[in-house]
Amino acid sequence: MANETRLEYDSLPAVTPSYLRAATTLSGGLAGDETIPPIVAELPDLEVRAEELAKYRKVCGFQHGPHLPVTYPHVLAFPMHMAVLTHKRFPLKLLGLIHLRNDITQYRAIETAEKLHIEVSVGGHREVEKGVEFDLVTRVRDRAGELIWQEDSVMLSRQKTNVPKSAKKKRDDGLGFEPDEQTTWDVPENIGRRYASAAGDYNPIHLSPWSAKLFGFPRAIATGMWTKARAAAELEPKLEKSAYTLSLGFKKPVFLPSQARFAYSVHEQGADFALTNANGDIVHLLGDIRYL
Template sequence: MAQETRLEYQSLPAVAPSYLRAATTLSGGLSQGETIPDIVAEIADLEVRAEELAKYRKVCGFRHSPYLPVTYPHVLAFPIHMAVMTHKQFPLKLLGLIHIRNEITQYRNIEVAEKLHLQVSVGGHEEVAKGVEFGLVTRVRDRAGDLIWEATATMLSRQKTSVSDSHSKPRKKPEEGLPFEPSDEASWDVPADIGRRYASAAGDYNPIHLSPWSAKLFGFPRAIATGMWTKARAAAELEPHLKQSAYTLSVGFKKPVFLPSTARFAYNTGDNGADFALTNDKGDILHLLGDVRYV
C-alpha cells in the first residue's frame, strides 16, 4: 500500500506558485493500474479576515451576519486545494480539470470569530465514460475537534477509459421541465466582470473566468462564470427561506454561464429543504441543478 503524503501548514500557502506549477505542467493522466495517491493537507487555528469576507459576501449576494456563508469554508481552503492538486505526487494536470459536482454539509452555523482546523484530502478515483473522476474532500473542525463542515468537490479529468457510455441514461432536456415544480424565481444579471470580481474575493484566478481572450486559449468563445460563484449566489438567494442551519447543499454543474448574460433562478422550498435550478433567461439551457436537505 502506498504511503500517505501529509502536508502541514502554519499559514495558508501562497496561490501564485501553484498557478505557476499548473501552467508549466504539460502532461498528466493515470496509467493502467495507477490511481491518485492519498494526499492530506492540514492547517490549524485559521482565522477569517473580515475585509476578505466582506468582499466575498458582496460579490455573492450574502447578507451581513455573525456567521460564515455556507460556501465560505471552500474559499478558505482554496489555497490548500491548489497546493494539493499541484503537488508532485498528484498525477493529473490541474488545468483542464472540470468541477462537475459539489456537495457541502454544514452541521451548525460557524461564527466569524471562530478559529478553524481545515483538512483537505484526495485519494483514489473512479473511471467513467468521459475520463476519471475523483473527490477533493474538505473538512472543517472547531477547536474542540468537532466536525462542523465538510464538502466533496467531484472533479473530472478527461482521458480514455475502458468505460462505455452506451448504457448511460438519456439526459432530460430543460424544455421538458425541471424535476421539481418551482414556486418562486428570480432573474440574475451576470455581468462580464463577475469572474474577475469573484477571483479578487476568492483567489480563484482560473483564466477561463477572467476575460474573453484568456478563455479562448482554453477553447471557450467567451469567459464563463465560476461554478462556485453560481453555487454561492444560489445559497445567498435561498438563505432567507431556510428553516435550519444544519443542512446539505448539493449541486451539479451543467452547461456553462457565458459572460455577460441573464439567468433565471427557479426554486421551491419546503419542510425538508429546497430544490433549485439555474437556467438561461429562456429556460432552455440548464446551468445548475441542486437541492438543500436538512440534517
C-alpha cells in the same frame, strides 16, 4: 495511511506558486494500475479576516451577519486545494479539470470569530466513460475537534478509459421539481474577475474572452462556485434551519455576460433549485438543500 503525503501548514500557502506549477505542467494522466496517491493538507487555528469576508459577501450577495456564509469555507481552503492538486505526486493536470458536482454539509452555523481546523485530501479514482473522476474532500473542525463542515467535490480529468460508451440518453428538459418562485440574475462580464479578487480563484476560463479562448471557450464563463454561492445567498434567508446539506450538479456553463433565471421551491425538507438561461431551455445547474 501507508504512502500518504502530508502537507502541514501554520498559515495558508501562497497560491502563486501553485498557479505557476499548473501553467508549466504540460501533461498528466493515469496509466495501467496507477491511481491518485493519498495527499492530505492540514492547517489548524485559521482565523477569518473580516475585510476578505466582507468582499466575498458583496460579490456573492450574502447578507452581513454573525456567521459565515455556507460556501465560505471553500474559499478559506482554496489555497490548500491548489497546493494538493499541483503537488508533484498528484498525477493529473490541474488546468482542464472539470468540476462536476459539489456537496456541502454544514453541521452547524460557523461563527465568524471561530478559529478553524481545515483538512483537504485526495486519493483514489474512478474510471468513467469520459475519463477519470476523483473526490476532493475538505473538512472543517472547531477547536474541540468536532466536524462542523464538509465539502465533497467531484472532479473529472478527461482521458481515454476502458469504460464502454453507453447508449445516448434521451434529453430531459424538466427540472425535477415545480418552482414556486423565480428571479432574474444579471451576470456581468466582469463577475469572474470580481470573484477571483474575493476568492483567489484565477482560473483563466473565468477572467476574459481571450484567456477563455485559449481553453476552447468562445467567451469567459462564470465560476461554478460563484453560481453556487449566489444561489445559497438567495436561499439562506428563507431557510428554517442552519444544519443542512447543499448539493448541486454543474450542467452547462454560464457565458459572460448573460441573464439567467433562478427558480426554486422552499419546503419543509429544505429547498430545490435550478439555474437556467433566461428562456429556461438550458440548465446551468440543478441542486437541493436538505435539512439534517
